[in-house]
Amino acid sequence: MWGVNAVDIEAEIPRLRRYARALTREAVAADDLVQDTLERAWGRLHLWRRGSNLRAWLFTILHNLHANQVRAAKARPELTTLTEWEVSGSRRPEQEDGLKVRGLAQALAVLPEEQRQVVLLGGLEDMTYEQVAEVLGIPIGTVMSRLSRGRERLRRLLAGEEQPVVARGLE
Template identity: 35%
Template sequence: MLKRSRFEMRFTPYQQRLYGYAVAMTGDRDSARDLLHDCVARAAAAHNRPADEPAFRAWLFTIMRNLWIDQVRASQRRTLAIEALSDAALDMPVALESVAVNAFAVRQAFELLSHDHREVLALVDISGFTYQEAAHLLGVPSGTIMSRISRARQVLAKLLADDEPTIVSLSRATREK
């Protein structure tokens, strides 16, 4: 028989309450299960967990709340992007083609960036993390995030301003050997 981990023993008493909280926030049991799973994964991976039980419980609920906020923000960004694309398509059929071409150009330029630049842009500009959050996630000082973001944006802008089209391999593996 497998022995339960210390984390599992501490987490189990709060599992039903966390699930109820997730259902209340999401309004959907499937989404709530996904949110609970993400919360467990985030908490289990944490290196520093609060020692006393009231702080541990509050910490778990804070993790869940923050994950929910991140999901809502991401959903809002997707909705705004879809609405913008829909408005552009209604206003001018040619505008949609231009948006698609621009999106393709940005995607190609993004693929040409170094791993560090892609990673930091994905966290801050695409996923909406603050510099502090990105620094914490990557385990680097926030100044490093600021300089990487600045350099990555400069390189991306230069790539997009280049008049010569660049062909990007469909497989990143062939480029990063």
């Protein structure tokens, strides 16, 4: 009908989940975001332009839904729970290899949202500069500069050359 079918959209779900998980930092919230994205995409499939990049269109929907959720969440207080492992300060022995991944996740969390989005889309999702620019609705030059600054900051954080500083309001 529109040149795209459920199989085409379904093929993008793993990428959407990965990006949503990186944005929300929570599996359940990420799954909800992906479900909302797919629901919106399917309901508005008639707006997708044949011949355009389906993946970029889906990521744009996901990005916009996440931005709306972030804006709405600022009006609500956030409740935080600590796991038994966080309270005791100990770590699970089987997670030795996961410490590097956790360090990267923590370093990504410190990046400004604009840089984090570009690093995740360009690095994690292997999108081109053009695709990232399309998803985020920004010029390619802005993508390039944010990616450069974000990668450099990640390098400094992971090398221990810079101490993570959480932006005000995120503490």
